[in-house]
Amino acid sequence: MEFEKTKKVLEKFIESESWHKICEILVSRLNSSFFWVIDTQGNFIYRLQEDRKFCQMIKNNLSGSRGCQDSFQFLRQQVIEKKKSLVNNCHAGFLKFASPLMVDNEIIGILGGCQLIDLNLDFELYQATALELSLNIEDFLFFISKESSISSSNLEAEIELVSLATKNTLESITRRETKERQEKKEVDKVRDFYDLFEACRELVLNLETKKLYPTIVEMARKAMNTQICSLMLVDQENKEVTIKAACGLSEKVIKETCLSSEEGLVGYVIKSSQPLLVKDVETDPRFKRRHQSERYHTKSLIISPLKIEDKVMGVLCMNNKEDHTPFNEDDLNLLSIICGHAAIAIENSKAYEKIKKDKAEINIQAKELSILHDIGEELILRHTPREILDLSLTQILKNLSCDLASYFIWEGGEVRAKVCSLYSLEEESLQQLKEHFKKSMPNLSFFQSLREEFSLEVISKSSKRPKDRDILAYLAYSLSDNGSFIGILALASFHKRIFLENEKNLFSLISKQISVNIKRALVYEETKILTERDDLTNVYNYRYFKKNYPEEFKKVFFHYQPLSLIMLDFDHLKMYNDRYGHQQGSFLIKKIASLIERELKDKGWVSRFGGDEFSIILPNTPKDDAFKVASKIRESINNTTVNLNGDLHKLTASLGVATFSGRETQIRDEKDLLELADKALYQAKDQGRNKVCQYHE
Structure with missing residues (x-):
């Protein structure tokens, strides 16, 4: 580790709460008044220097002072050579200790101390020291007798505990710094993309798809800093993939490129619906070169699907970084985020084109976006799945034409279900709602076992009863986490009606918003547990x-x-x-x-x-x-x-x-x-x- 970095780590170490506790141990349990932290060059990072009176007498003597310096240097050298804690006697017979401060098996400093009276050392040896240094024997021995003593074995045991504490603290500091640097780098990348996306939000929302594609490509290329970026869409009928927009490719290549949606790397991503990282294309047999030009010589690439729900509409491909380093997993994660926004933007653009001929439909679309924005702002303030779902019921009743909104969620092996209604509900209506819930479930084995009755929490906005008890219109969407079913969000009406496409679309987007925010809440809860639980024992830390x-x-x-x-x-x-x-x-x-x-x-x-x-x-x-x-x-x-x-x-x-x-x-x-x-x-x-x-x- 570089000297400047080790110095910063040592400075953070002596500022840590653990160091203050170590100091308490050294002072209260060892009765030490002289201890220090030095770097590998012998420079003091920290020093508590309150000389015992008997050591003051020694240091006031030229020979004794030199002995102290030699003893200090010898102990430092021994610790560096042996890389372990040491306890021994100084030239005057007093106990001294030193413990290496290590990171990745490399010594970055030393914690040491001295001036401790050896319980097992005969007073005659201290008397001999006084004679040798021509000290006042009576005063010297008197000062020694006034201080507490400790055996070398007890001191070794205490220093071992101190060594363990310093080791854990230094590991925590270095781990945290490394993680923070990596996280900052990735957060900066994501933030740059979001800044770019926000700057173009109005443009993206109002562009036709043909103009949207190159905008997405340019935004993605800037965020990823790549040589080549291409947006390719799937023709489901012909099972072909063509380039709709690209950066770094000639118009000829863009027009002539037509790939099978079932072959090669692009075909793999489309079929699997999963992003793909290839650090070296030469090692992947699925990659086929279609252009031998040095200009388009691909070395590393990443591909991520553009999808809405489980349907893949196309892919976004990145070839070669500008700095010529291979792509990594962090790049793939960022591209997946970009594709998520791009897919929604493309889908919204197609929907916008579909309804823009009708002014009324445009107003509906604007209202939907406003609703989604308002709901999104409210959801971000909720931190638990229950809070998010409860808010969703209120927002659905407020913004969609329905008489009741409800959710069914599978949480920790238990069913939680709630309904919020504009009317007072009777048992017959509740039973119908439960049956609708069961019919909406995926055909999975553990849900098929759910035939017993489950409780349904009811919130009624008024005591007024509906004219008809029967649920005559019902619409539901699944809530999922990475494709795994976690529940159902539903709305219903006591009036016979057909839900319009724009209503279905809005409800679908709301359901997706709810799913994303539930996932965020679950990640938040998991992170909270990780920060509160001990890694080894899983009890609180x-x-x-x-x-x-x-x-x-x-x-x-x-x-x-x-x-x-x-x-x-x-x-x-x-x-x-x-x-x-x-x-x-x-x-x-x-x-x-x-x-x-x-x-x-x-x-x-x-x-x-x-x-x-x-x-x-x-x-x-x-x-x-x-x-x-x-x-x-x-x-x-x-x-x-x-x-x-x-x-x-x-x-x-x-x-x-x-x-x-x-x-x-x-x-x-x-x-x-x-x-x-x-x-x-x-x-x-x-x-x-x-x-x-x-x-x-």
Whole structure:
């Protein structure tokens, strides 16, 4: 990684919340007052420098100061060579540590510290250091005795945890930067196309098809930055494909090109109704050269269908990028978006030509576009499928000539159905509507099993009853997600009538709008889940905890209700990782998470706090009940035996419980409660692990 990039990553690292927590660990748990982050050249990125008095005495001595510098450089060199965390003694006998900061197995910096008193080192050795450096022995030893000490083994264990935290943080930073760069590049491409499309919107909406084709081609070529772009339409009767407009091809080539709609790459796209990417045409036997001219020498191409619903009307072909690099999947995705707009534009243009002779029909078309625009603006503000569908019923009743609008949707294996009516509906009318729903379903096996009654939510705009209870006119369109049936949108009337073509067209477009927005809502929900769930265990992640835990505390704080917090630490994860590998360690963490969820049920929620630690929130749960929940979780874990490479192990975990009763003054905010739960957790670990400890004031 380039030096400037590593420097930026390190700067983001020390600005991260994880780094602040690492600093807390170094200060509170290691009692370290001298630690730093340097780049590979030894430049300080971060430094906390509060010398202990005994180290001040050493540094005030010329020989001692040189020893400190040599010790620092030696430790730095060792870490760079070995690429692992190190703990050892400095020239004066004090403990020092260093941990490599790595990205993609490359060291970009070092986290280190020193001035820690070695619990296992005899005071006589410190006395010898004082003698060697001609220091005041009495003062030197006095200052040492005033500070806490730590064993090298405990320090190694703590630094391993710190190393894991730094590794995860750096990986998150670099992943995020890479993803953001890629996403920005693709978003810029899509945005440029939309800007271009918006600039030409009025022109596109009012062009005849013959003038529309070259406009689409030129817009697509600019957006994709290609040498050749051609729009080809299918003649269904003759099963031929001809070029209607192109950039980069001569008029002769455009006129003479006539392909079979069932052969070659174009035929494949038309038959499959799927876009196609060919990075190197020489490797694809379906490609046939029709022009040997160097000018038209194709090396890489992408083709995407122009389709409305499942009907392919033609294709948009791109040959060769201007920069001569092969097309990739991102290019194919962008072309698919362009084709979606182009197909709608072409379809709208054909419809416009069909009705423009009649002024009344033009007004109808304008009204339809206005309705679609208004509905589209309303739909974009809805974020769940249910909200989108409920809005659609209101808009259909408002804009189409019908007496009722309804939807039937298959969601999570269950049926949801709703009807919004201008009249008060009787059971007979509802039964007729249900039968219409069943007849509108695709002939798929899992829908054929739907013969039992399903509930239908009814919203009536008035108490007035229709003159006739029978549904005499019915129109329905399927709602789909990438071709998969997800439901039905329907309208009906109690008056005998035939729906006009423009009404069917408008209702069809509304249905498509609804489908697109439902897909958007589903993607939004999936993305929301991904951002809130831990990748490994599928329980909530720390981000979710950080956002929702304070909200949980606020709820109970102002209503004087109890809230319990359990902090759980899976015992001996490092031992399992070292002995059986991190894959088995990950398996055990997933196992612990599933056991917690099994015991927790609906009493609260669990999140992975980090590494081998979990947090469990129990709203409206007093301390005795919280202790029982924690005990059941501990017992469930302790009763679990796992087989790791033939070795049987009983799992254990340590749990700390703290409760805000609703009235005590010691707990002022959620941070206090978390701190008390942490203290209880460490009590459990200090007592030998596999314990539940509850914080007592």
